[in-house]
Amino acid sequence: MKKSNIPESQFELQVPDSLKTEEMTLSMGPQHPSTHGVLQVILKTDGEIITSAKPQIGYLHRCFEKHAENITWHQVIPFTDRLDYIASMNNNLGYVIGLERMMNLEVNERAEHLRVVVSELNRIASHLIALGTYGLDIGAYTPFLYVFRDREKILDLFEEICGARLLYNYIWVGGVAYDAPDGWREKVLEFCDYFDPKVKEYNDILTFNKIFIERTANVGVIPAEVGINYGVSGPSLRGSGVDFDLRRDDPYSIYDRFDFNVITGKGEMGTVGDTWDRYWVRVAEMVESVKIIRQALENLPEGDAKETVPRNIKVPAGEYYMRTETPRGELGFYIISDGSKMPNRVKVRSPAFCNLSVLPAVAPGVMIADLVAIIGSLDIVLGEVDR
């Protein structure tokens, strides 16, 4: 199986002729509450069973890559905020580290620690949204209110450190835009103490809820080799049991100094790689993120976080492919410089784009209601799919 080609036709559902009813074509989206944005899926159904699902994307295309070729290196950073708009810190980080490696720039230690703290806080915020909206998709309204209550506290912390709640433009080449204000470190530690018991609350109300498990276990199984072949990454790939996390396996920033576990799906409620596994990886990852934040704050050095921010950014001619682990998976920036003040090319390898592309492979054979569960478990953000 490993080395064979995976043809799309393998996933077409074969229905015996005697049972065949009329095939129906349905358009789900682009204005649909459970497609997480302007995603359209063209469904072919036989009764209520899906025989093929084709995602139609591009409704939110904003020409990021074309814009990036016409603005200076630093001006690209706010544009990266708008790719995956619920995990903007992580987007900033990927682009900025790519540039720093091309420029061979050392970054101030305090700035490095602050970067890790805000990235992991943003990971928690993003996973909280994933949990809450997933509950909504499945039909559970209450967890949504719980997670938004806690996400609000993270956004308050961000507001305090950089003035923005969603689109931060915080991580700059060579450092960060603002140093942490007095007392911020203590507030984050306070949040960590507050947050730890909340995970149990989510588990009680959603994760181990019998109805939720019935809806998600054994649904939308992505086998590991299919996931790798389709470029699925992040929690969606780890849900399939692949022990791979770029923070550990292709380290960047100072992640190699921290002690944390990589969570993988084990098929506790059904099959390895089902939607419950992908959901569970996100829940458990939030706990690991809290661990990293605590370690980073413990060793937070004194100093000036803007010390190494250069006045002019001069990127030597060359190219680099930088990939980082965002809440959605492997976010890659392929940057080409010709030595001028503007990028020659910035290509974004979007994790949500690749994760979504696996949908035609897993959808055939499931009910329409389960398709909603599958799309939710992939945790796509259309701003990043369409760029």
Added chain:
Amino acid sequence: MTAQEIHNKIQEKFPDTIIEFNDSVLQPFIKLTANQFNEVCQFLRDTDGLDFDALMNLSGVDYGEELGTVYHLYSMQHRHKIVLKVNVTRENAEIPTVADLWRTADWHEREVFDLYGINFTNHPDMRRILLPDDWEGYPLRKDYVQPEVYNGITIAHPDMKGDSDEEK
């Protein structure tokens, strides 16, 4: 496996296909001809010791004279990487698809077709992916001029009227 060893393996099996090998840049790359590209990729994916089972990224590039596609490969098993490049002329922009080897390439190749107009031969579903089907031109080419009207709707901003990239 280092880039040099990977290069040697390809050189051994496909002696005529390598145009350039550069080991002195940040990420070493191998530039290949388009004609045997699918076979080389199959070799890279299926040979023991190489096992490039993941296509990290596939990106179109406009080099001015030529167009090109860049492939970033990764092996989950051996944790090694390599960059492949294929260049084509603007007039005859055709590259064999690798969507049969890595399904990641399916949508990425459609994206390159959409924005650069490079045609991937034998691709199962070669059509635009991000832009509307009736869009004219390939926006990420450096000589692209933004149209002023699309289906009767004025789209050009007054500041940007008629400017190509070089003039700005």
